Amino acid sequence: MSNTPLRVLVTGASRGIGEEIAKQLLDAGHNVAITARTSSDLAAIVAGRPNKNLIITADVTDPNSGDEAISQILKAWGGIDVLILNAGDGSAAPIEKTSDADWEHTMAINLTAPFRYLRAAVPAMKAAKFGRVIVVASTAGLEGEANVSAYTAAKHGVVGLVRAAAAELEKYEITVNAICPSYVDTPMTERSLRAAAERTGKDFSEVKAALEAKLPGGRFLTPSEVASAAIKFIDQPKTTGRAEILKGE
Ligand SMILES: NC(=O)c1ccc[n+]([C@@H]2O[C@H](COP(=O)([O-])OP(=O)(O)OC[C@H]3O[C@@H](n4cnc5c(N)ncnc54)[C@H](OP(=O)(O)O)[C@@H]3O)[C@@H](O)[C@H]2O)c1
Structure with missing residues (x-):
């Protein structure tokens, strides 16, 4: 890495x-601003790491959060080199049970928020003639699966945003890429498995084993594998508009 x-x-x-992603970047010596809604969890990420950091407590679905986060970074550091748009969420439901509220939240967090953060960062990146934008999308951004229509539509949308932004920003030396992992062993996956167990009346471990058995390599990806694959784009100035699939084979 750089x-x-x-x-x-x-x-x-x-x-x-x-x-x-944040820990790998901090450990590689970068200055990292981190956001989430829960500030105590963020403080634990930077604890004991000496790099410059900023903790920005924000809900990415708030329409102003992108502008506010980027302006805080520009004020503190005078520029922004890398934008990693990872916050996202999704829940499973058949189409007829997907409410307007579920649809709108899924679009807001997975599609609209990345657009707003990107829009806020572009002027500074254009002025610097340098930028790396990396979106954590999903295999759901490229393939269709049952019972996740809102999440799949939102992730397809964000992959479209990546491709359009890559075409528009290439001449400013700004690259825009997406990493598209299959299932990863994270709290989000655990929430989905618990919901599926509740829906079907099966044990959590049974639902988990059944899903794992269907996955390439029979396993979930680790967050560390996904983080490393995402971060690689930073050192690839010629790669842009790519939606890279990551499966656990
Ligand atoms: N897990 C998978 O199998 C998988 C597979 C493919 C792609 N992905 C994608 O990978 C990304 C990360 O997923 P993950 O599994 O690591 O999720 P996770 O375990 O649920 O972690 C989500 C992170 O986002 C923050 N967050 C959630 N809602 C937010 C909001 N409204 N505003 C600001 N921050 C928010 C959470 O902190 P707070 O709750 O404190 O805000 C947390 O730090 C998502 O875009 C997801 O779609 C996941």
């Missing part, structure tokens, strides 16, 4: 994939 300390923002950095 030896020069970069100024990075990671959204959804308090647990799961975002936590690993």
